[in-house]
Amino acid sequence: MNDVAIHWFRQDLRLSDNPALCKACERGGLLPIYILDDVTAGPDAMGAASRWWLHEALAMLNRQLGGHLRLYRGDARQIIPALAKSYGASSVSWTRCYEPWRVKRDKEIVDRLQALNSESIRLNGSLLWEPWDIKKQDGTPYKVFTPFFRKGCLQAIPPAAPMAAPEKIEYASALADDGAVALASLGLLPDIAWHEQMVPHWDIGEEGASKALERFLEEGLNGYKSGRDFPSLPHVSRLSPYLHWGHISPNQIWHALEALEEGDIPARDMDHFRSELAWREFSHSLLYYNQDLATKPLQNKFAQLEWRDDPVALTAWQKGKTGIPIVDAGMRELWQTGYMHNRVRMIVASFLVKNLRTDWRKGEAWFWDTLVDADLANNAASWQWVAGCGADAAPYFRIFNPVLQAEKFDPEGHYIRRFVPELASLPNKYLFQPWTAPEPVLSRAGVTLGQTYPLPIVDLKASREAALEAYHALS
Template sequence: SWTPGEAGARERLAAFLAEAAPAYAADRDRPDRAGTSRLSPHLHFGEISPRTIFAAVRHAEESGRLPGKAADKFRAELGWREFAHSLLFHHPELPHTPLREAFASFPWGEDEAALRAWQRGRTGYPIVDAGMRELWHTGWMHNRVRMIVASFLVKDLLIPWQKGAAWFWDTLVDADLANNAASWQWVAGCGADAAPYFRVFNPVLQGEKFDPEGAYVRRWVPELARLPDAFIHKPWQADIRTLKEAGVGLGTSYPEPMVDHADARTRALAAFEELKSSA
């Protein structure tokens, strides 16, 4: 939750510097921990400026309250935010048009049923579904999970990044035109300094690495809460007895995976090769 206004922004910054900031470099990718600043809504609505935050971080570092590694990592994230705004200034078409012109002819698919399943958190991949449900219920999603769900939409499902950007724009309380567009283009591989298209996030491995005990998934996908840690990110691999004891019915209480990730990755890479060969 957020307390709107400048006073709320200052309180959030002070709390972050006192609590989560010292471990920011290690915890920022863990959705199961309160490791991020959650200042994005305040920045978006102009309730606090990047300069104010930058100065506070520097003061905390110089006073010995904030390790240099954590300070550097947080400053880098502020820098990415400002870089996105610079991109939008110089490329006003950023929210709709790929910066890499070749991607204008990428063979995207149109699957409204798949898009709706993604939006509702019913993909059958727990870390993806947890993120999409957190977004719908709170208007916010952890940054690492934003990358995971975005990769799943554009690479596992081959749905245009603009569709995902539009959904985030409609649902995020911190929806920022520059950062939203730049981030989606980064994941899709068509933006500035973009992730290579062949980097396809594996939702199971991402979940196991960044939510190792499944606390985040259990919070937002409660129908899986009783599964053992070993299966919380891949319930389809659990045997019938384990599923029954956990009260999970694949295909009934929780969907089966809507795609096989390995097959989807192969399909995405083939589409990219098709794009390169036609360029």
């Protein structure tokens, strides 16, 4: 096999159901590569949690590839054509990504490969449907989720059946001087050992993704529609980082649902989980058609909203020291695990944007840096949804009361006690708002407000009224 086929791994870090990789294996001896390109990423370069995950994922992928994965660092617009020329590659394949900077970069690379007579193979392996495949009858993209899901996704051509991993891979001989570097040279691990606490919470890689899906189907899907809102229950898939990094494809998940025996899982649970997969598709559609989704509100009037600039309050929110237990629990879960339960994500985001009146983009930036599933489309679309300025967003005047949310969705306090252990001995009556507890109750629980646990940094009622006043000023 004389032809060399380069496969450029990006967010498709798996061997199974990888159409672009399979195509490369058909074309010639495989040269599998990964490029850490912070040059063209600019402000969208990966955050710290993502970089840690990537470090582990690349090590795992390299083992799957028998040690043949080649790593590079720099501008992919320069590296890809240079490799194609050095190896005389007949083709370069990759799985499409939809971030604006990647779309722009990929077009430039295609042009440069064409000048070298090297074919560029670009295939979908990240979404159930391409963004341009789900549109309204008039040809415009959907701006409201429900018709996107019901009329768009569910009426579209069903997702393709997953492909098997290549049975056998013939590898191209690597050149000693092609610029490849060692994994450690990518500098992906944090300077401090913050990431070490996340390690026990994740089984990174393709096999870990398969186990997570199997566990969810067996233990979490039944009861998903209602149970997914309770952070101490197992009715969450935790598949989001595996989907983002491509350790598993959405097609594999969709068809795993289809393979379940009819009647095993209530239809309402199946439908709701499919809608969550569709929300991911909707977010990517929004990003594809609104390239400044992460920086500009989709509803223009919100560009005039006046935000408070309070670095002390922002830091308290980031560190989980706001004095509001459910908010602090969520932010500490994020810091300790690189993940946060979805219901709690909405609570902490609403608190930041509406009670603290802090620009939603600051919250988006913190999530970008600390989430292992940080995804530009999902992150930006979800923050705009909570802030009330996005497509099909929750109205700005919908302000989550974090105390009522905690009482409803963590009624026994299991989640709060896990992540805010200094409040563990408080009775449920006061756990959700410890500032209302009598001094003897606090003393028996070993709680000293302002010392062992902070007083609330904002009055919930007054801050809600201030947020509504700011919103009405836009009208």
